[in-house]
């Protein structure tokens with residue numbers, strides 16, 4: 001069986017270095033201490049499921065995990081379009097999460113651990 005080609009260590013490093021270890025979408029940076037190296041992922045600008053090239057550098061972008069997840073399989077004409085879409089998705093996800101938290105907390109608000117919410121929002125890229 002033919003093995004599915006994927007992003008290798010070399011492509012991953014070149015992509016991160018080219019993008020200065022910064023998420024191209026939210027612009028948070030490892031070098032500025034806003035992200036850890038482990039938060040970085042390689043995004044396929046044109047998604048694999050739509051025939052995007054799996055490891056050609058031109059199709060690879062440095063993205064934090066949060067932005068990569070929010071971008072999903074959507075496609076865009078420009079980086080600004082992608083940024084706008086991701087920000088909208090982030091706002092929707094944050095609102096949904098806050099709604100869920102409020103529902104779960106109910107009238108025991110005093111017992112709610114705000115640190116948890118902060119951690120969740122940070123993972124989503126809402127807080128820094």
Ligand SMILES: [Zn+2]
Pocket residue numbers: 023024025026027028063064065066067068125
């Ligand atoms: Zn990001």
